[in-house]
Amino acid sequence: MSTPVSAPPGPSAPQGPAAVAEAEAERVSTGRRVVDRLIRARELGLVVVLLAIVGITGAIEPNFFDLDSIKETVLNVAIIAVMTAGMTLVIVTRNIDLSVGSILGLTAFLCGDLLTKHPGMPWIVAVLVAVAIGAACGLLNGVLVTWGRVPALVVTLGTMYALRGVAFLVTDGRQINAEDLPDSFLNVGSGTLLGIPTLIVVAVVVILLFWFVTRDYAWGRQLYAIGSSGRSGGQAAKLAGLKSDRRVTQAFVISGALAGLGGAMFAARYGTVDATAGDGYELRVIGAAVVGGVAIAGGSGSVLGAAIGAVLLGTIQTALIVLKIDDFWQQAIVGLLIIVAIALDRLIANQSEALLRQRSARRRTSA
Amino acid sequence: MSAVATTPLVALDGASRSFGAVHALRGASLALRAGEVRALMGENGAGKSTLVKILTGVDRPNSGTVLVDGEPVVFHSTADSRDAGVAVILQEPTLFPDLSVAENVVMGRHPRRSFGRIDRPAMKKSVQDLLDRLGVDLDPDRPVQGLSIADQQIVEIAKAMSFDARVLIMDEPTAALSGREVERLFGVVRALQARGAAVLFISHRLEEVYEIATVVTVMRDGEVVHDGPLSELPEDELVRRMVGRDVNQLFPKTEAEIGDVVLDVRGLSREGVFYDVDLQVKAGEIVALAGLVGAGRSEVVQAIFGVDQATEGSVSMNGTDLPLGKPTAAVAAGMALVPEDRRQQGLVMDMSIGQNATLARLGEMRSRGLLSPKRERAEASQWGERLQLKYGRLSDPVGTLSGGNQQKVVLAKWLSTKPRLLIIDEPTRGIDVGTKAEVHRIINDLASEGLAVLMVSSELPEVLGMADRVLVVFEGRVTAELSRAEADEERVVRAATGRAPVTEEIA
Numbered sequence: 028m029s030t031p032v033s034a035p036p037g038p039s040a041p042q043g044p045a046a047v048a049e050a051e052a053e054r055v056s057t058g059r060r061v062v063d064r065l066i067r068a069r070e071l072g073l074v075v076v077l078l079a080i081v082g083i084t085g086a087i088e089p090n091f092f093d094l095d096s097i098k099e100t101v102l103n104v105a106i107i108a109v110m111t112a113g114m115t116l117v118i119v120t121r122n123i124d125l126s127v128g129s130i131l132g133l134t135a136f137l138c139g140d141l142l143t144k145h146p147g148m149p150w151i152v153a154v155l156v157a158v159a160i161g162a163a164c165g166l167l168n169g170v171l172v173t174w175g176r177v178p179a180l181v182v183t184l185g186t187m188y189a190l191r192g193v194a195f196l197v198t199d200g201r202q203i204n205a206e207d208l209p210d211s212f213l214n215v216g217s218g219t220l221l222g223i224p225t226l227i228v229v230a231v232v233v234i235l236l237f238w239f240v241t242r243d244y245a246w247g248r249q250l251y252a253i254g255s256s257g258r259s260g261g262q263a264a265k266l267a268g269l270k271s272d273r274r275v276t277q278a279f280v281i282s283g284a285l286a287g288l289g290g291a292m293f294a295a296r297y298g299t300v301d302a303t304a305g306d307g308y309e310l311r312v313i314g315a316a317v318v319g320g321v322a323i324a325g326g327s328g329s330v331l332g333a334a335i336g337a338v339l340l341g342t343i344q345t346a347l348i349v350l351k352i353d354d355f356w357q358q359a360i361v362g363l364l365i366i367v368a369i370a371l372d373r374l375i376a377n378q379s380e381a382l383l384r385q386r387s388a389r390r391r392t393s394a
Numbered sequence: 395m396s397a398v399a400t401t402p403l404v405a406l407d408g409a410s411r412s413f414g415a416v417h418a419l420r421g422a423s424l425a426l427r428a429g430e431v432r433a434l435m436g437e438n439g440a441g442k443s444t445l446v447k448i449l450t451g452v453d454r455p456n457s458g459t460v461l462v463d464g465e466p467v468v469f470h471s472t473a474d475s476r477d478a479g480v481a482v483i484l485q486e487p488t489l490f491p492d493l494s495v496a497e498n499v500v501m502g503r504h505p506r507r508s509f510g511r512i513d514r515p516a517m518k519k520s521v522q523d524l525l526d527r528l529g530v531d532l533d534p535d536r537p538v539q540g541l542s543i544a545d546q547q548i549v550e551i552a553k554a555m556s557f558d559a560r561v562l563i564m565d566e567p568t569a570a571l572s573g574r575e576v577e578r579l580f581g582v583v584r585a586l587q588a589r590g591a592a593v594l595f596i597s598h599r600l601e602e603v604y605e606i607a608t609v610v611t612v613m614r615d616g617e618v619v620h621d622g623p624l625s626e627l628p629e630d631e632l633v634r635r636m637v638g639r640d641v642n643q644l645f646p647k648t649e650a651e652i653g654d655v656v657l658d659v660r661g662l663s664r665e666g667v668f669y670d671v672d673l674q675v676k677a678g679e680i681v682a683l684a685g686l687v688g689a690g691r692s693e694v695v696q697a698i699f700g701v702d703q704a705t706e707g708s709v710s711m712n713g714t715d716l717p718l719g720k721p722t723a724a725v726a727a728g729m730a731l732v733p734e735d736r737r738q739q740g741l742v743m744d745m746s747i748g749q750n751a752t753l754a755r756l757g758e759m760r761s762r763g764l765l766s767p768k769r770e771r772a773e774a775s776q777w778g779e780r781l782q783l784k785y786g787r788l789s790d791p792v793g794t795l796s797g798g799n800q801q802k803v804v805l806a807k808w809l810s811t812k813p814r815l816l817i818i819d820e821p822t823r824g825i826d827v828g829t830k831a832e833v834h835r836i837i838n839d840l841a842s843e844g845l846a847v848l849m850v851s852s853e854l855p856e857v858l859g860m861a862d863r864v865l866v867v868f869e870g871r872v873t874a875e876l877s878r879a880e881a882d883e884e885r886v887v888r889a890a891t892g893r894a895p896v897t898e899e900i901a
């Protein structure tokens with residue numbers, strides 16, 4: 028499509044027809060490659076940091092590689108990772124969901140309570156009830172944010188406290204104990220499927236499902252579009268005819284439903300549930316997403332990256348415990364990591380924008 | 395109004411729209427018929443964009459109706475008008491910065507394959523085809539973030555072309571484009587016209603209008619004041635109907651006394667963007683950078699000013715070298731840059747007109763240490779008058795102004811700072827014929843007061859009329875330096891397209 032031009036070829040390119048062809052070929056996909064490379068570097072970087080932490084901790088304290096310790100870490104991460112997938116959808120639309128920890132507390136208790144009172148009930152029903160309650164809470168968030176035009180931060184801060192209050196009302200000082208729960212349900216929490224802990228299987232399925240949906244389906248891409256246009260007032264999404272309110276509400280519903288699933292997983296895993304279950308999880312989930320490269324301003328980041336972020340944070344937490352580092356330091360280090368992640372994101376964003384500007388100036392007009 | 399037998403594909407009947415005390419539209423009617431290219435002309439703030447927004451469902455009128463095939467309809471969004479076969483390019487690009495060019499074009503209408511998944515190869519191919527037809531080399535996979543205004547405009551055009559529109563409405567699509575891209579666009583428009591589509595075209599460049607349009611609607615102060623075939627309306631008559639008076643369109647170029655070198659740029663390069671740029675601007679001189687969209691002109695001036703980091707070379711002002719990539723040093727040395735992108739870089743949209751106009755001179759706006767709103771108002775209204783700014787109140791947010799009027803505020807903001815070197819990127823983008831001459835006159839006056847001016851412009855008459863010297867940029871290199879006497883259309887276009895100066899006719 029390009030006719031040869033009599034002017035000198037790309038100035039930095041070596042001379043000669045082969046070089047020109049090469050430059051042409053390179054030109055076609057460099058824009059994408061640059062960005063791809065940066066994004067991949069982001070996920071790769073996380074994996075490298077992860078391996079480094081595992082390696083160093085293992086070298087200092089060999090029983091970090093203890094099977095139990097690994098299993099412990101991974102099971103803890105499974106619950107956070109499931110919730111992080113939902114949180115990613117919400118953050119991508121330029122919103123936030125602070126209520127997931129409270130939803131987890133409420134649903135974990137209700138799920139356990141149901142199974143305690145009806146021992147004969149198949150456990151899957153209780154899990155579905157937990158998911159449905161979570162989805163209902165998410166719907167409330169979504170409707171308040173979209174119809175009520177109240178910022179998500181405010182709405183979900185409100186529901187975070189309100190739902191925790193509801194959890195205290197419902198529990199009424201009671202506590203679910205592992206002895207009261209049917210074995211079939213507890214087996215889900217500690218059992219394995221084809222040799223892999225069941226909760227891990229659940230988490231992997233959820234993550235892959237939503238990664239796939241946000242990557243390959245118009246529905247998912249619209250979430251990104253909504254978040255991306257939100258930075259300049261949402262005009263672009265409106266002009267493209269996107270049903271922003273509906274999509275944002277759906278994202279909240281999914282976040283709530285996955286928090287409900289997390290609640291069921293929590294009950295199955297620990298057996299012991301009281302009204303404070305999942306306290307502070309919302310910040311761990313948001314932290315995982317941010318460390319995993321989900322931009323808090325919306326429009327970018329992947330479910331997969333967020334999941335890796337969750338694994339990274341979980342591993343660090345275990346590592347610090349294994350290394351017997353003071354609790355205060357644990358918190359400080361996690362905080363530091365989040366700040367580093369955000370700083371890194373800014374750096375990558377600036378870098379990639381500069382590179383993209385370079386590319387656009389280097390292109391040629393075909394005649 | 396001329397009565398024609400055929401039913402218009404889309405029409406507006408007696409539409410009015412007010413914003414508070416501002417009557418943007420007063421009973422405006424307009425009909426778009428198959429096979430016609432209609433120009434919509436009017437001064438800045440005449441109501442053209444408002445009319446377009448109502449016609450395409452972005453905004454709704456206070457009274458009046460939109461008709462499709464003679465039937466009244468209510469469009470609630472551009473998605474509705476799109477379904478009725480109306481494609482629109484709005485004046486300000488509205489894109490998704492994080493998404494790829496291809497996704498921006500198809501958003502809301504992703505092609506699907508099995509299991510409802512997005513068909514990425516098909517999406518990429520269709521967008522690539524569109525971009526090829528428009529003759530631009532944009533990578534469909536790259537994010538929109540970082541694209542110049544002109545490239546964003548191209549993406550908007552591709553978006554409008556991406557479905558089989560019966561009606562194409564374009565609000566100043568060419569404002570940031572150079573001759574080559576405009577020709578390409580017109581090629582596509584003519585093909586649509588031949589297929590029986592109706593086209594509405596808005597531009598402040600008269601030569602473009604006369605090239606492409608067959609009929610014209612002229613608006614003044616929200617009213618339609620003329621409607622008829624364009625061939626019956628000579629240029630000066632058209633301008634008189636738009637402005638309500640005679641306008642001297644000639645650029646009042648005055649010979650200024652050329653003084654010492656103010657800006658001296660040597661071997662400035664930015665890897666992958668531009669290479670080895672040498673340029674000098676003397677006091678009293680106006681130097682223009684001409685070239686195609688994407689040639690790297692804006693990037694050069696941004697690197698001179700320091701918002702972009704150059705990788706090699708030197709920039710000196712009045713004989714002292716400036717550190718590269720430090721805009722604050724550039725400002726301290728007396729440089730001012732009027733950026734290309736008024737919405738992103740030029741204006742604070744939520745702040746008032748008055749505040750924006752005086753933002754670059756906060757120091758002078760103080761009295762006894764406090765900002766003086768009175769002084770701000772006085773200063774802003776003085777510039778407003780000079781540039782024929784059309785506004786309700788100076789305290790209104792600048793975002794409510796029409797596109798051209800926003801540009802005037804950007805100009806007022808920087809022209810009033812009295813720098814030693816003024817760099818202007820597309821000084822008259824979106825500014826109407828009546829004010830354009832005034833802007834040129836102000837720039838000329840400033841030059842004759844000893845100011846050095848470096849100007850980037852895609853508008854050839856502006857370059858030829860204003861500049862003492864023209865540097866033509868092609869693919870990041872300066873391919874020609876022409877004195878005022880040497881510069882003519884052919885030479886500039888030839889250098890801008892990278893062709894040797896031989897006899898070869900170009901579009």
Ligand SMILES: Nc1ncnc2c1ncn2[C@@H]1O[C@H](COP(=O)(O)OP(=O)(O)OP(=O)(O)O)[C@@H](O)[C@H]1O
Nearest residue numbers: 413418438439440441442443444794795796797798
């Ligand atoms: N949202 C708004 N709020 C207040 N006033 C507005 C708004 N939109 C437009 N106006 C006013 O309506 C008038 C017409 O604006 P419009 O954008 O239609 O002009 P235009 O003919 O497109 O001008 P230009 O050539 O500069 O693009 C202007 O005076 C403008 O200030």
Ligand SMILES: [Mg+2]
Nearest residue numbers: 443485796797
């Ligand atoms: Mg307009």
